[in-house]
Amino acid sequence: xxxxxxxxxxxxxxxxxxxxxxxxxxxxxxxxxxxxxxxxxxxxxxxxxxxxxxxxxxxxxxxxxxxxxxxxxxxxxxxxxxxxxxxxxxxxxxxxxxxxxxxxxxxxxxxxxxxxxxxxxxxxxxxxxxxxxxxxxxxxxxxxxxxxxxxxxxxxxxxxxxxxxxxxxxxxxxxxxxxxxxxxxxxxxxxxxxxxxxxxxxxxxxxxxxxxxxxxxxxxxxxxxxxxxxxxxxxxxxxxxxxxxxxxxxxxxxxxxxxxxxxxxxxxxxxxxxxxxxxxxxxxxxxxxxxxxxxxxxxxxxxxxxxxxxxxxxxxxxxxxxxxxxxxxxxxxxxxxxxxxxxxxxxxxxxxxxxxxxxxxxxxxxxxxxxxxxxxxxxxxxxxxxxxxxxxxxxxxxxxxxxxxxxxxx
Amino acid sequence: xxxxxxxxxxxxxxxxxxxxxxxxxxxxxxxxxxxxxxxxxxxxxxxxxxxxxxxxxxxxxxxxxxxxxxxxxxxxxxxxxxxxxxxxxxxxxxxxxxxxxxxxxxxxxxxxxxxxxxxxxxxxxxxxxxxxxxxxxxxxxxxxxxxxxxxxxxxxxxxxxxxxxxxxxxxxxxxxxxxxxxxxxxxxxxxxxxxxxxxxxxxxxxxxxxxxxxxxxxxxxxxxxxxxxxxxxxxxxxxxxxxxxxxxxxxxxxxxxxxxxxxxxxxxxxxxxxxxxxxxxxxxxxxxxxxxxxxxxxxxxxxxxxxxxxxxxxxxxxxxxxxxxxxxxxxxxxxxxxxxxxxxxxxxxxxxxxxxxxxxxxxxxxxxxxxxxxxxxxxxxxxxxxxxxxxxxxxxxxxxxxxxxxxxxxxxxxxxxxxxxxxxxxxxxxxxxxxx
Numbered sequence: 001x002x003x004x005x006x007x008x009x010x011x012x013x014x015x016x017x018x019x020x021x022x023x024x025x026x027x028x029x030x031x032x033x034x035x036x037x038x039x040x041x042x043x044x045x046x047x048x049x050x051x052x053x054x055x056x057x058x059x060x061x062x063x064x065x066x067x068x069x070x071x072x073x074x075x076x077x078x079x080x081x082x083x084x085x086x087x088x089x090x091x092x093x094x095x096x097x098x099x100x101x102x103x104x105x106x107x108x109x110x111x112x113x114x115x116x117x118x119x120x121x122x123x124x125x126x127x128x129x130x131x132x133x134x135x136x137x138x139x140x141x142x143x144x145x146x147x148x149x150x151x152x153x154x155x156x157x158x159x160x161x162x163x164x165x166x167x168x169x170x171x172x173x174x175x176x177x178x179x180x181x182x183x184x185x186x187x188x189x190x191x192x193x194x195x196x197x198x199x200x201x202x203x204x205x206x207x208x209x210x211x212x213x214x215x216x217x218x219x220x221x222x223x224x225x226x227x228x229x230x231x232x233x234x235x236x237x238x239x240x241x242x243x244x245x246x247x248x249x250x251x252x253x254x255x256x257x258x259x260x261x262x263x264x265x266x267x268x269x270x271x272x273x274x275x276x277x278x279x280x281x282x283x284x285x286x287x288x289x290x291x292x293x294x295x296x297x298x299x300x301x302x303x304x305x306x307x308x309x310x311x312x313x314x315x316x317x318x319x320x321x322x323x324x325x326x327x328x329x330x331x332x333x334x335x336x337x338x339x340x341x342x343x344x345x346x347x348x349x350x351x352x353x354x355x356x357x358x359x360x361x362x363x364x365x366x367x368x369x370x371x372x373x374x375x376x377x378x379x380x381x382x383x384x385x386x387x388x389x390x391x392x393x394x395x396x397x398x399x400x401x402x403x404x405x406x407x408x409x410x
Numbered sequence: 411x412x413x414x415x416x417x418x419x420x421x422x423x424x425x426x427x428x429x430x431x432x433x434x435x436x437x438x439x440x441x442x443x444x445x446x447x448x449x450x451x452x453x454x455x456x457x458x459x460x461x462x463x464x465x466x467x468x469x470x471x472x473x474x475x476x477x478x479x480x481x482x483x484x485x486x487x488x489x490x491x492x493x494x495x496x497x498x499x500x501x502x503x504x505x506x507x508x509x510x511x512x513x514x515x516x517x518x519x520x521x522x523x524x525x526x527x528x529x530x531x532x533x534x535x536x537x538x539x540x541x542x543x544x545x546x547x548x549x550x551x552x553x554x555x556x557x558x559x560x561x562x563x564x565x566x567x568x569x570x571x572x573x574x575x576x577x578x579x580x581x582x583x584x585x586x587x588x589x590x591x592x593x594x595x596x597x598x599x600x601x602x603x604x605x606x607x608x609x610x611x612x613x614x615x616x617x618x619x620x621x622x623x624x625x626x627x628x629x630x631x632x633x634x635x636x637x638x639x640x641x642x643x644x645x646x647x648x649x650x651x652x653x654x655x656x657x658x659x660x661x662x663x664x665x666x667x668x669x670x671x672x673x674x675x676x677x678x679x680x681x682x683x684x685x686x687x688x689x690x691x692x693x694x695x696x697x698x699x700x701x702x703x704x705x706x707x708x709x710x711x712x713x714x715x716x717x718x719x720x721x722x723x724x725x726x727x728x729x730x731x732x733x734x735x736x737x738x739x740x741x742x743x744x745x746x747x748x749x750x751x752x753x754x755x756x757x758x759x760x761x762x763x764x765x766x767x768x769x770x771x772x773x774x775x776x777x778x779x780x781x782x783x784x785x786x787x788x789x790x791x792x793x794x795x796x797x798x799x800x801x802x803x804x805x806x807x808x809x810x811x812x813x814x815x816x817x818x819x820x821x822x823x824x825x826x827x828x829x830x831x832x833x834x835x836x837x838x839x840x841x842x843x844x845x846x
Contacts, residue, residue, distance in 0.1 A: 190645075284798075307737050
């Protein structure tokens, strides 16, 4: 295939060529970055929480009516969880101050000595009793669970530091990288030490925001019931397959205990709901980028079809002459395919620069990750295939131009 | 003549229905994507109080020091001690402290279940400072603040829910087990973003249910429903210890008239911080900030990055659609070079060629705009899939957006058509006539 005549012909269609090159370049820049954003968001929203999501639900319980004392609230919480645990559809239940993917909550700095000024880590705090591990369904991989006699309660703005804590493997590793965390102390913004008595495999933090990414699995469990006037969460784990039944029965069982309470429907719920809420932005962004990429590729393909069709129409006579002089149909087909390859190739080269530039802007402005070369490769391949696919129909039409066309005047 | 050109244009467009449809769809999709993302962006990035945003400031005082502050910036809120000191000094025209509270309420007369209500503990100046409109009654007085009065102002929606919208001023309401006397009911008021209580909230919540005196809320030990942030090794235990601690949870606002007063207030803050250093409370040089509403919105990054990225990508998409349209129009126009040659030879000036082809392009743009409008309307209902509900709800198709949509489509298409039309007008009559 001769490239020179193709270039010569393109020189006569400078404006059209430049426009297609530009369109392909811009499309590549946007599609590469969009695909990369989609991948990042999907990876983010499929991070595991480490808990038994299929059977879990969370009841957001707020206290109503006459203000209660700390002792009254604590007694009510004990009665509530006892009632929940008696439900036939419930495997276990525990009170807590938070749940994974809640979207924010209590976190505290941790040091290894009482005098330490710059903390070793930040960690999410989950309050609960000796049933919390079972209720969440997290796996204890070392040490032991809390004993019932270790569980206390904490009232409004009391600053209680528990003598024993359970930490996640990630946090244990961050604090004691040599793997010796069990039995060692940690200092949670206090001069009082807390001894690590257990390590769980995985438990995600309450926030999935970007700032939390560095601490995503740094969490700890404190043996405390939050007897605050505001309220708390009941984390309920249903027996397999009975979650919906448990979700219906649990509020009734609690109202039977005491009607002076409010369940906040916008907070908690089944874990499917919680997960959907936590990752709304990520899912939305992935959908938007997907739709824009798809429509963009369609429009670019249609643009190539349209413009090439015009060129074919314009050149019918020349094609006829070539055919009359002995060119075969596949030569004509090859001509248009090669022409498109050259144009798309030019567009792709320019597009790579634009794609990297756009990614740099996203990195600087929105602290996103630098794009991986794989996505540039996928984008380039996609557009080259798109160009060839789009040009095929007009090129076939051109190949069918009969040699006799050469003898006809326009 | 223009009518004739319009008919000519339509005839030309009808000759290649597929191509015309492609151009109309490209413009339609491009303008719709831009409009939908712009509607969301406009909703989240607007100035919530344009008349006064230059005069309302939130003071920040670094009570944490260089070891604990936020990369050199003071904490986002004040602790109780500093907050009360600012109120006592009273160096501003108007001033308030605020924090969010959540209280339960039992609907009157019914034996139904209690419901939750969201409100703020504020000072009486809050209402005139932020131009809160009243339906019934009004603010509580500075005297009420002093007396820690059990007064409350309800929001219109909350008053509707509890009292069916009747004038409830003077009645009593029990919130969280405590009795309050209703002194006012606001009209619907929900500035978005909710600039005055950004810390710890997304800024796009439902309208506020009630406002009660800050001084009373402290007496009743109403805990904050918002953020509380501590540093170091807080060694307090209980409510009073918490109030005296360096934990921050109170947002202060001051109204200052003009640059002179703002400069004065800044000096006052520096002086206050220097006094605290002399008194031994702070062991570091004064580190204070005084940001107005717009600066505060910017600093707190209220506009979600998703919204900005989506807008930029959508605009890029629109540009590509336009490049696509330029190419197609160019091909379309140049195919009629012979026709143009004849017209020019018969004496048509270039101006007429421009008019004819730009009109043809404008009709494509208008059709694209109408399609874009339909797509935008359809997309608005799908916005909930793309953004969080409280933000998606803000985006709506109003009159200005409809106008902008059509205008953007037509103007962008005209701009895109300019080069093809110019090329058409440059056609040499002699050259075209010769080749035929």
